[in-house]
Amino acid sequence: xxxxxxxxxxMRASFSMNLAYRMHIVFWIFSDFIQIGLMLLVWVAVYxxxxxxxxxxxxxxxxxIYNLIVNMSASFTRMNPVWDIAEDxxxxxxxxxxxxxxxxxxxxxxxxxxxxxxxxxxxxxxLSIALxxxxxxxxxxxxxxxxxxxxxxxxxxxxxxxxxxFIFANLVFYTDxxxxxxxxxxxIVRIFSGSLIPLVFFPGWLKLIADFLPYGSIxxxxxxxxxxxITGTEIVLRMLIQLAWVLGLALSAHMLWNHSxxxxxxxxx
Amino acid sequence: MIEVRHVTxxxxxxxxxxxxLGMLKAFFNARKVITKAVDDISFSVKQGEVVGYxxxxxxxxxxxxxxxxxxxxxxxxxxxxxxLVPYQKRVENARNIGVVxxxxxxxxxxxxxxxxxxxxxxxxxIPTEVYNQRLALFDSILDINSxxxxxxxxxxxxxxxxxxxxxxLLHNPKVLYLDEPTIxxxxxxxxxxxxxxxxxxxxxxxxxxxTTHDLDDIEELCQRxxxxxxxxxxxxxxxxxxxxxxxxxxxxVFELKDAWDNQxxxxxxxxxxxxxxxxxADENKLEISFDKHIMNVAQISQVIxxxxxVNDLAILDADIETIVMKIYSEGKVNx
Numbered sequence: 001x002x003x004x005x006x007x008x009x010x011m012r013a014s015f016s017m018n019l020a021y022r023m024h025i026v027f028w029i030f031s032d033f034i035q036i037g038l039m040l041l042v043w044v045a046v047y048x049x050x051x052x053x054x055x056x057x058x059x060x061x062x063x064x065i066y067n068l069i070v071n072m073s074a075s076f077t078r079m080n081p082v083w084d085i086a087e088d089x090x091x092x093x094x095x096x097x098x099x100x101x102x103x104x105x106x107x108x109x110x111x112x113x114x115x116x117x118x119x120x121x122x123x124x125x126x127l128s129i130a131l132x133x134x135x136x137x138x139x140x141x142x143x144x145x146x147x148x149x150x151x152x153x154x155x156x157x158x159x160x161x162x163x164x165x166f167i168f169a170n171l172v173f174y175t176d177x178x179x180x181x182x183x184x185x186x187x188i189v190r191i192f193s194g195s196l197i198p199l200v201f202f203p204g205w206l207k208l209i210a211d212f213l214p215y216g217s218i219x220x221x222x223x224x225x226x227x228x229x230i231t232g233t234e235i236v237l238r239m240l241i242q243l244a245w246v247l248g249l250a251l252s253a254h255m256l257w258n259h260s261x262x263x264x265x266x267x268x269x
Numbered sequence: 270m271i272e273v274r275h276v277t278x279x280x281x282x283x284x285x286x287x288x289x290l291g292m293l294k295a296f297f298n299a300r301k302v303i304t305k306a307v308d309d310i311s312f313s314v315k316q317g318e319v320v321g322y323x324x325x326x327x328x329x330x331x332x333x334x335x336x337x338x339x340x341x342x343x344x345x346x347x348x349x350x351x352x353l354v355p356y357q358k359r360v361e362n363a364r365n366i367g368v369v370x371x372x373x374x375x376x377x378x379x380x381x382x383x384x385x386x387x388x389x390x391x392x393x394x395i396p397t398e399v400y401n402q403r404l405a406l407f408d409s410i411l412d413i414n415s416x417x418x419x420x421x422x423x424x425x426x427x428x429x430x431x432x433x434x435x436x437x438l439l440h441n442p443k444v445l446y447l448d449e450p451t452i453x454x455x456x457x458x459x460x461x462x463x464x465x466x467x468x469x470x471x472x473x474x475x476x477x478x479x480t481t482h483d484l485d486d487i488e489e490l491c492q493r494x495x496x497x498x499x500x501x502x503x504x505x506x507x508x509x510x511x512x513x514x515x516x517x518x519x520x521x522v523f524e525l526k527d528a529w530d531n532q533x534x535x536x537x538x539x540x541x542x543x544x545x546x547x548x549x550a551d552e553n554k555l556e557i558s559f560d561k562h563i564m565n566v567a568q569i570s571q572v573i574x575x576x577x578x579v580n581d582l583a584i585l586d587a588d589i590e591t592i593v594m595k596i597y598s599e600g601k602v603n604x
Contacts, residue, residue, distance in 0.1 A: 005391055005394055006391060006392040006393070006394065008391065009388045009389075009390075009391030009392045010388075010392070012388060012391075013377050013380065013384075013385075013388045016377075016379075016380050016384060017377060017378075017379050017380060020379040020380070020420075021379070091373075092373075093373060095335065095340050095370060095373065096370070096373055096374070096375045098338070098339070098340045098359065098363075099338055099340065099363055099366065099368040099375070100363055100375075100392055101360050101361070101363035101364045101392070101393065102360065102363075102392065103360065262342075
C-alpha cells in the first residue's frame with residue numbers, strides 16, 4: 001500500500017484546492033438539485049397525463065425514486081478529467097506532472113477522486129440519502145445483498161466513468177475544439193447513462209446504440225440492481241459486461257495516452 | 270553521472286496556410302515541416318559538476334533538458350542519467366532529479382506554500398525528520414518561512430521562485446536541472462537563488478545543469494559551460510578559456526562632433542587587418558574593437574583625437590555577455 005502514498009497526496013491536494021473554492025462548488029451542487037427537482041416535476045406531469053398508471057413497468061413513485069437514485073449514483077461516479085488534461089495540454093504544464101515519480105493516468109484518477117469527495121460525497125451524499133429515504137415509502141425492497149451488489153457495480157461504474165471520459169478528453173485535443181467537444185460529451189453521457197430517462201424507455205434503435213456504449217454501465221446498471229429491476233443471472237451478466245468495459249477502456253486509455261503524450265509535450269518552451 | 274551520446278530530436282509540425290481555405294486545405298493535406306531541435310549532441314557530466322548550458326532562444330536548451338528529465342524521447346541517440354535511461358524509466362528517474370522550469374511552477378496555485386511542501390513530502394515519500402531538516406536549511410538560505418502560510422498565487426515572482434527551488438530540492442535529488450531559474454527576478458532574489466544552488470552543490474555534491482540568459486548566473490556558479498546554437502553544441506569547456514580568448518577584445522566608443530568620414534581607412538593607418546581590429550561607424554558614433562594584446566587605447570585614441578573633434582569616449586572591456594553575443598553571431602567558437 002505504500003505505493004499508494006504519493007497518489008493519496010495528489011488526492012489530498014485536489015481536495016484542498018476544492019475547499020479553497022467551496023462556494024463555487026456549493027452553487028454548482030445547488031444548480032444540480034434544481035435540475036433534479038425540475039425533472040421530478042416533469043415526470044409528475046407525464047404520469048398525470050398518461051392513461052395507464054405504469055409506463056414501461058414503472059409507476060410514478062418508482063420513476064421518481066429511479067431519478068433520485070440515478071442522480072445520487074451519478075454524483076458518486078462523476079469523474080471529469082477533461083479540465084485537468086486541458087490545462088496540462090494547452091500550456092505544456094504536463095511537464096510538471098511528468099517530472100514527478102508517479103504515473104500520469106493514476107495521478108489524474110486520484111486528483112479527480114479528490115475533487116469528487118468534496119463536491120459529490122460531502123454534499124450530495126447526505127442530501128441524496130435523505131431524499132432516497134424520504135422517497136422510498138416501501139415502494140421498493142432494498143436487501144443487504146442488492147445494496148452490496150450495488151456498491152460493487154457502482155465501483156466499476158466509477159472506473160468506467162473515469163476511463164471513458166479520459167479517452168474522450170484525449171480525443172478532444174486532436175480536434176482542438178475543446179469546449180464544443182466537452183459539451184457534446186456531456187450531452188452524450190447524459191442521454192446514454194440513463195440519468196434523464198431509464199434506458200428501457202428508449203425506442204429499439206436507440207436502445208441498440210446505448211447497448212454498444214459504455215455509459216449505461218456507469219449509473220444505470222447499479223441503479224437497476226438496487227431497485228431490484230435486474231435480477232438473478234442478469235446481474236451476473238451485466239456485471240461481467242461492466243468488468244469487460246473497465247478492462248477494455250483502461251487498456252485503450254493507456255494506449256491512447258501514450259500517443260497523446262507525444263503530441264502534448266511539444267507545446268511550450 | 271550523465272551520459273549523452275549522439276542525441277538528435279526532430280519535431281514534426283504541420284503548417285497551415287492562412288484563411289478559411291488554408292484551414293480546409295490543411296485539414297486534408299497539411300504540409301509537414303520537420304525541424305531539428307537538437308542535432309547530434311554528445312556530452313558527459315560528472316557527479317558534482319555545475320554546468321552552464323547557454324544558447325539563444327530556440328537553440329535547443331529546453332529540449333535537451335526535457336530529454337534528460339525523461340519527458341521527451343530522443344529521435345535517435347542514447348542518454349543515461351545515473352545509470353537509467355530517463356525516457357524509458359521516467360518514474361524511477363524522477364526520484365533522482367529535481368527540476369525548476371523558470372516559467373512554470375510545480376506548486377499548487379491555490380494552496381498555502383507549506384501545504385504544497387507537505388504534499389511533495391508525500392509524493393517523494395520523504396521521512397519527516399529529513400523533511401524538517403531540509404525546510405530549516407532552505408529557510409536559512411531562501412528565507413521561506415516568512416511566506417510559508419500564503420497561498421502560492423499570492424506570492425511575488427521572487428518568492429515563488431525561491432519556493433520552487435526549495436520544492437525541487439526537498440527530496441535531495443542527485444541531479445538538479447534548472448531551466449532559466451532566475452528569469453525576471455530582482456538582484457536580491459537572484460542572489461538567494463544562486464546561494465541555494467551553491468550550497469546544495471557543496472554540501473550534497475548535487476550535479477547541476479543550468480540554462481540561463483543571465484550570464485552572471487554562469488559566472489557565479491559554473492566552471493564549465495556548454496554553448497548550443499541551432500541544435501548543435503558549439504562549445505563545451507572551461508568558462509575561463511572562453512574568457513581568455515574572447516576577453517582579449519576591447520572596445521572604444523567615440524562620440525564625434527561631426528559625422529565620421531567613411532573614406533578614412535583606419536586599417537592602413539594602423540597597419541592591421543580585420544582580425545585584429547574592427548571599425549564600425551554610424552553617423553557621429555565610431556566604434557573600434559581591437560585585440561588588447563596587439564593594440565592599445567592610447568595609440569588609437571591619439572590618432573582619432575588628431576583627426577576629428579571628439580565629444581566623449583568610452584572604453585569597454587568584453588564581458589561574458591558580449592562574448593556570447595559574438596559567438597552566437599558567428600555561430601561557432603574559434604579557439
